Structure formats: structure tokens, C-alpha cells
Amino acid sequence: MKKLLKRKVLIPVLALTLLLTGSAFKTYNNDFFEIAKQIEIFTTLFKELNMNYVDETNPGDLMDNAIKNMLNELDPYTKFYNEQDVEAARIQRTGDYTGIGAQVRILKDKLVIIEPYKGYPADKAGLKAGDQIIKMDNQIVADYKDDASNLLKGVANSIAQVTYVRQGKTANTTVKRSEIEIDAVPHFSMIDETTGYIVLKKFNAKASQQTGYALKDLKAQGAKSIILDLRGNPGGLLREAVNVVNLFVPKNQLVVTTKSKVKKYNRTYYTKKDPIDIEIPVVVLINGSSASASEIVSGTLQDLDRGVVVGSRSFGKGLVQRPKKLTYGTQLKVTISRYYTPSGRCIQALDYWNKDEKGNAVRVKQKDYNVFKTKNGRKVFDGGGVFPDEALENSKTSAITKAILNNQSIFDYATKYYYNNQNISDINSWELSDSDFQDFKNFLKSSDFSFETDTEKSLNKALEVAKTENLDHDIQRDYNNLIKNLNHSKLKAIDDNKSQLMGLLSDEIIKRYVYREGLYDYYKLHNKEIKKATGILANPNKYNGYLN
Template sequence: MKKLLKQKVLIPILALTILLTGSAFKTFNNDFFEIAKQIEIFTTLFKELNMNYVDETNPGDLMDNAIKNMLNELDPYTKFYNEQDVEAERIKRTGDYTGVGAHVKILKEKLVIIEPYKGYPADKAGLKAGDEIIEIDGQLVANYKEDAGNLLKGVPNSSAEITYVRQGKTAKTTVKRSEIEIDAVPHFSMINETTGYIVLTKFNQKTSQQTAYALKDLKAQGAKNIILDLRGNPGGLLSEAVNVVNLFVPKGQLVVTTKSKVKKYNRTYYTKNEPIDTEIPLVVLINGSSASASEIVSGTIQDLDRGVIVGSRSFGKGLVQRSKAMTYGTQLKVTISRYYTPSGRCIQALDYWNKDKKGNAVRVKQKDYNVFKTKNGRQVFDGGGVFPDEALENTKNSTITKAVLSSQTIFDFATKYYYNNTNITNINDWKLTDSDFKEFKTFLNTTEFSFETETEKSLNKVLEIAKTENLDDDIQRDYNTLIQNLNQSKIKALDDNKSQLMSLLSDEIIKRYVYREGLYEYYKLHNNEIKKATEILENPTKYKRYLN
């Protein structure tokens, strides 16, 4: 038994040693001794732990946890991927896979349909957002130790027998798997006779090709202006960001520079192709969830004064990752460099190399932002994402909004609303009411939603200290009063952010009736950012004023 265990231990150790004694040592000669020393300490510890621990150990799980905890000390983008994770990354990069055609997610230890894609197998089989999948091909999801979502993938035309729960009732359906193509540009259309609208949701291998097709098609329909919607786009391939910028700027233009401690990663990226249109007025929409490649596009367009940026400050991810193939089909995605837009700014918002007492990355303070100049001499800043030229306050996520978003409440309320309002036929004429918002606040109180302010955290700390000093009797009364007042402030905070919360609720509810495609059509009629963008584009004098 010990011999078998020893073999299991030595295999990952050998793999790790080979990995770290290869190219890493060539790059970091100065650290040779320290790296070798730490490898020897770790391998000795790993061997002794597995051979001598009182209970049976799982070397694979221990190693997996050790690696992931080590990487957690760096930044959230440097990750280790096992074989299943590698496949998920491939899907993100290419946009193609074989499955049922639905976004699924583990919510509160349950496998839930987040969004069925219109016209794909899950949709055809009648599955809807909010359905909890409890069994797939006889395999109980609750007993499945790996990612249960992988059970939905398989060979094209194979069938998946699915048991699910909807509104407390159990049902079954059969879904025939098919090849799924995830579009980078899920929607483009004309907003009015002169303005075209392109939604770009991710930067995969199809992004620039699909964006180019949309731009050409809209111009053929008579578009004299373009709105490029990057809201909620988390980024992806840097090369595709360069190619998207290239659609609007001349060949040979600097787009982005990467800088690293490893010389080979210091690169400059220029546009390589002939553009489609360098003159057409352009507005780019961004928000707090626009990150990475989205920020390269919006930041470069801003630096070159090629278009007007509208919305709220972007996420602020100025780091570049590269995937490194490792042994046994695993991968390491490692942050290799920072990127800089044409003006020379890096928009990284969080400093992962300096953390607070709780281990959280420190946000770059506004007083530490540096000033840069656009092509026309306008001031832009680094350190906190891309700041829009036209900032819309109601699009900026407040603390309470972020807390609500991080919970499941908006999704669950949308599910509840959909099944309680099955008679809605024309979604474009629909609108959430004050009564609906009041119902949402009541719904919040019935869930596990909790929102602890920094003030509460400080008060709790004071009370704990008071208890150790036997001063808590009098302080407890004042504490209770303060907490009661804070709870009232939280209720007020919901009302103060009513407009934004109503918008988020509307987006989730609309998708239940008319899918994501219908949501974009709804945006064209009702969305504030699109209205502002259209207003800017329809006034050439105002448009030019932003850029000068």
C-alpha cells in the first residue's frame, strides 16, 4: 500500500520538478538557488505528509489544493486548469462546443438553468431559466462530485434524459445534444434610419470577423453612425481586440503595448489590415463589467479620439494572461504582463501586489492617478479603468446594488415574476411598476440576502472590544439603536438606487419572455445609454465637442 502511495506521490512531484527545472530557470537565473531550495522543501514535505499522515490521503486533491492556494496569493487571473477546465477554456476561446445550448450554473449547490439559448436543444425541449436539474441520464446531480454541467455535454445527436424541478413540481424531458455556436456578436440592427447598433459580448476567435460583418451590413442598410455596445463584456483574446479597433482606424496604428519582466513578452500591437470605415461617427458603451479586451478597445478608441465613450467606468483590468500547456493535459494561465493603451496609460484598478489586512487587493486611489493625453490633447487617466467621456450616474453600480447582484435575488425574483405574469404578450410596451419594486423589496426580506456595511463591521468590532473590557452593558443599548438606524438606511439605499435596480430586474425579466435577442430590441426603445448615444450621434457639433 505504501509503495503504491509513494508512486502516486512521486508522479506529480516529478512533473512539478520537470516543469520548474525547464525554461523557468533559464529566465530567472538569479532565483535559481531559491527556487531549487523551495522545490526541495515542498517535495520532502509532500512525501512525508502523504506517507505518514494518520488517515488515508489523496495526493491529487492535496496537490490541487496546494497549487490553487499558492496562486490565490497572486491575482485572480492566474489559474491552474485540470483537464475539464482546459476544455471549458477552449469553449470560451472558440465559442464552439457540443451540448444542450443553455447557460447553466451551480446556485446554492443546485444545478440551475440560467438562460436557454433560443432555438437550441434545451429551448426546444421546453427547459426555462430557473429550472433546477436534479438528474441527467440517471445520474443524480446531488451525488456527482465533479462539475455536473459537464454531464450535459456529449456526442452530437446523442440524447440526454433530464429530470428537473420547476416551481416545486418535478418533470422530465429528453434533449438531443447538438453543436453549439456561441456568437461574439449576438445582435446587430438599425436603431433608426441613420444609426446602427452592434452588441459585442465576448472576444473569442470569431469576434472581429462577426463585428466586421455587422458593420458592413449596417452600412449597407444606410447606417451613418454606429453604437458599439461593450457593456458586460468580460474580454478575451487581445489579438481580437486589436482587430476590432482596426475596423475603425487605419492600418499601422499602435493599439496596445505589453510590458513584462520577461523580455519576450514586451510587445507592441499595431493594426495590420485595411479598415472598414475610419470616419463614421462612433459611440462605445461601457460599464463596470466591461473588462480586459473591452477596455483595450474602448481605451484605444478614446486615446485616438476616434469615438465617444458613454456609460460608467469600466472594470479596470490592465493585465494580460497566457496559457501554458503542462503535463497530463493540464494548463497554467499566468499573468505575464501589463498592457498600455496608445497614450501610455495602464488602466489596472486593483493592486494585487499590495493587499490590506484581510488579504484583499488595494484599489488604486484617485489621487494617485496619472494624467495622459489623447491624440487631440484631451486629458485621460490611468489606474481606475476607462472613464467615459459621457458618464451616466445611474449606470454606476452602488454598494447596495453590488450586494444585490452578488446574491441570487434578482434571478429568483425574475423567475417568480414570470410565472405569476404569464399573460404579457407585447414586452416592448411592458414596464416594471412602483408596485413591482415594492414587491421586490418584500421578496428581499424573505430571502437569505444580507448586506453588511463597513459601518456595521466597525461597530461589531467596537462591541467585541467593549465586551472584553466589561463595558458592553451601556454600549449595547447604543449599539442596538445604531444598528436599527443603519437598517433603516439600508431600506433607504434600496429606494435611492431604485432606477438602477429596476433596470437590472427588467433585463432579467425580459429575457424570460423574449430571450436575449428580445432584450436588445427592448434596449433600442427604452435603454438610457442607447438614448444618450443616439442623441450624441444625431448632433455632429456635440459629437465633435466631446473629441476636442
């Protein structure tokens, strides 16, 4: 009994000891006793639950779920990483790992190849986008209990026997794993005789070095202006964002300030190196998927009137995270501060600390935006991402387009199109036709694509309330008419967004034939945002007009 009592007290005491170490004591001094109390309650509950529950429990899974659900009450960027998650984060940060060289989507019973990287093992083995891996060596994916993406990884030169399904037929191939190096800058080239084009896809440890190399190379080829494409870039390392800005602005220029309740996280970040070119005209392309470090770069260049921003409003992530090592190889990635661009604005769009009745974060309303000034006195705003200097309607993702993307319908249609049209002679002159778009709409119908609008949700809720009040007979007919009209409106919304959907379909289809590298060459001839940027840079008066 004495030994059991000793164990009972030992766990909270150890937790308390850990809490008192390092900076935790200073940070949480005021909450010390409350935290200690809650730790003791939880440890005793956790022990009693696992010892007494009627069925067998898995303590590891229970704890993993408990931690992750607790963090879900905060913001989506504060996360607990188990050992596998830590490795995935390292790959994201460095861009290097050993595997088959393909982007995959993990489903319950299969791994779907989203994009094979040109020249890497998956590509050499003949795997293509849309292929569904159902077995790796002797391991059936559906029976694998852990993260199925781990099946793709392994030591360099190790061999894997892969069973996959393509267009309903099962096939086998052999993949020889290798070192995979994911470039931060997958493409740079000249658009015309004087305009250079740089695609920056992520802010990993290679971002500024590769962007700097691309900028120097393009200048050597004769570039007199630069398009920096940050569309779809989700961000990454803050220091790399500062270093990318540094390529275009002088040393000792303020780039970003972070503010936190913990004083040591209150920092100012200045450029530290000599720039490559502080005069070359720059257009930065952004969209709703440009976030975090992408917004630091685009927002800072905008604040300093160092470049013209083109596209649609960025995502609006103004929060900074830092990894904290925990025991047994786990980590906590915790939001420690907000960041502010040189004008003083924070572009955080969602308020995770004041949620609506459904528990969703509330978007900052436009009427609550604050006005700030750029170096030249232009008005810019906080609270809703970075607003482009030249907004393009086709860059803004509509609700119907988001639903179609989330349903993977564009990806699935591109797979269908590729296998039905394998003989395209000149991909750069290829374009989707109106009949192709009609075929896509038919594909949506046949695949049971459904999209519930906020209006429908409200009507359904109203009908449920009416049923409880025995009023549903009176309003059912009107409800049916409204739903019928809404369905007609949704079909019209697809046609209204034809241009955007055709662009997304074209992008996905092009990659099937010429990989991502070929997609960027196709962009230079057909992409509307690039054409707009090229037109701005070709006219110095127009370019300077945006900045003054």
C-alpha cells in the same frame, strides 16, 4: 533501502530537470537554487503526508488545492487548470462546444438554468430559466463529485433524460445534445434610419470577424453612425481587441503595448489590415463589468479620439495572461505583463501586490492617478479603468445593487414574476410599475435578503473589542440605535437606486419572454444609455465637442 533512497531523490531531480528546460532557466536563473530547494522540500513533504496521515488522503485533490491556494496569493487571473478546466477555457476562447445550449449556475445539489439559448436543445426540450436540474440520466447531481456541468456535455445527437424542479414541482424531459456555437456578436440592427447598433459580448476567436460583418451590413442598410455596446463584456483574446479597433482606425496604428519583466513579452501591437471605416462616428457603451479586451477597445478609441465613450467606469483590468502547457493535459494561465493604451496609460484598478490587513487587493486611489493626453490633447487617467466621456449615474452599480445581484434576488424575482404574469400582449410597450417595485421589496424581505455594510462590520468589530474590555454594557444601547438607523438607511438605499434596480429587473424579466434577442430590441426603445448615445450621434457638434 537503496531503491527507496533512489525514488526519494528522483522526484526533485526530475522537477529540477524540467525547470532547466526552455525559457525557465533564463527567467529564474537568479533564483535557481532557492527554487530547487523549495521543490525538494515540497515533494518530500507531499510524499510523507500521503504515506503517513491518519486517514486516507486523495493526492490529486490535495495537490489541486495546494496549487490553487498558492496562486490565490497572487492575482485572481493566474490560475491552474486541470483537464476539465482546460476544456472550459477552450470553449470560452472559441465559442464552440457540444451540449444542451444553456447558461447554468452550479450549486451543490443542482444545476440551475440561468438562460436557455433560443433554438438550442434546452429550449427545444422546454427548459426555462429558473429550472433546477437534479438528475441527468441515472446520475443524481447532488452525488456527482466532479464538475457537475460536465453532465450537460456529450457527443452531438446523444440523448439525455433530464429530471428538473420548476416552481416546486418535479418534471422530466429529454434533451438531444448538439453542437453549440456562441456568437461574439449576438445582435446587430438599426436603431433608426441612420444609427446602427452592435452588441459585442465577448472577445473570442470570432469577435472581429463578426463585428466587421455587422458593421458592413449596417452600413449597407444606411447606417451613418454606430453604437458599439461593450457593457458586460469581460474581455478575452487580446489580438481580437486589436482587430476590432482596426475596423475603425487605419493600418499601422499603435493599439496596445505590453510590458513585462521577461523581455520576450514586451510587445507592441499595431493594426495590420485596411479598416472598414475611419470616419463613421462611434459611441462605445461601457459599464463596471466591461473588462480587459473591452477596455483595450474603449480606451484605445478614446485615446485616438476615434469615438465617444458613454456609461460608467470600466472594471480596470490592465493585466495580460498567457496559457502555459503543463504535464498530463493541465495548464497554467499566468499573468505575464501589463498592457498600456496608445496614450501610455495602464488602467489596472486593483493592486494585488500590496494588500490590506484583510488580504484584499487595494484599489488605486484617485489622488494617485496619472494624467495622460489623447491624440487631440484631452486629459485621460490611468489606475481606475476607462472613464467615460459622458458618465451616466444609472450605469454605475451601487453597493446595495451589487449585494442584490450577488444574492441572485433579481434572477429569482424574475422567475416568480414570469410564472405569475404569463399573458403579456406587447412586450415592447411593457414596463414595470411602482407596485411591481414594491412587490420586489417585499420579496427581498420574505427571502431574508441581508446586506452588511462596511460601517456595520466596523461597528461589530468595535463591539467585540468592547466586550473584551468589559465596556459593552455602556455602549450596547448606542450600538443598537446605530444598527437600527443603518437598517433604515439600507431600506432607503433600495429606494434611492430604484431606477437602476428597475432596469436590471426589466432586463431579466424580458429575457424570460423573448430571449436575449428580444431584450436587445427592447433596449433600443427603453435603454437610457442607448438613448443618450443616439442623442449624441444625432448632433454632430455635440459629438465633436466631446472629442475636441
